[in-house]
Amino acid sequence: MLRISQTNGEIKRLIETAEMAWFEVFYSADTNKVIYVNGREYYRLPLRFSTKAKVLAYFRQYWGITMSSLMFRNLITVTKNGRLYVVAGDTGPLPIFPRQVTVTSRTDTRIRVTAALSIVPESDDEILMVRYVISKSGTRLIILNRNQKEMMP
Template identity: 30%
Template sequence: MKFLDEWRMFKQLISSAEQVWTQIATSPRGKVVYTVNGVDYTPLPDQYNTKRKISRIFRRYWGKQLTETMIRNLQLRTLKGKLCIPYGRVPTFPCIVQSIQVKANRPNQRVVAAILVGGEQKTRVDYRLIRAGETDAFTIMKRSGREGDVRYRPLAAAVQTLPKPAAKPVPKPMPKPILHPAAKPEARSTKKTKGKGKKKLLKTP
């Protein structure tokens, strides 16, 4: 009975956790009020109008690091004193737990594999859940498949790829100092002209 209760708890936890980002991203019901650099923004409703409020909602299910990543991927922007979000259609993500399996069972820690469905998609995701004590709720600390999901995409994955192509053109300007030795032939040419001038003077009676 305890195992069955825990299985149901994990299923509900993961299902709610996977839907919370979309819940906030699709919450605005008003019209576009601001356009910045070609992107339309609309204010969030009062229950989500600060990052602290959003963080508290995410922290019900997710650890601190994943919470910060999810907030960043909402692409929030404060305009005229209002916390806004890009206006537009939010894609449908697989969020409903079809099946679940506990792969590792340790004191106050579980590794769970879940099959998620939704939006004509189906995917397998592994979760690492941790709790402080036996009476505390579990929190999702790690999630697989983050790179392919806009909600959980880590910033480091994009930043690390940027310096590599930029580093190649740096050595190209180095040949410029070669221009200095080129001045020597000019000096030689002046000596030659002076020499020719002396010979003419010697030949002159």
């Protein structure tokens, strides 16, 4: 769990870790454990992501309920014999690395941020501007919303 933070560097790290969460699940699939459903190839996820509940719990470390559910739907999964499988494929390059973070407003419970996301961690080429709403709850920061939902994998 990430603690409540106020620095741009810590918010930047939260965004990068949260953006990587979907890829962590997707690319953890075992390409040697394959099933076919309706002509599509699916790879089995490891035990730590073997059920919808486990994947959602992982996403919820960084994302709110609505965003976690959206990310799960974007995985395109099937269940067979109690195990979760993810559709085979390549996401291609996507801007997920925050190059710059600007806090646009703060309250006791919310931080609004605009981030410049890049495809490559060390490059400012192909930048996508994304707005986030981050909740401060107890000792945690959770991303509640992201304005570029359609750009997510």
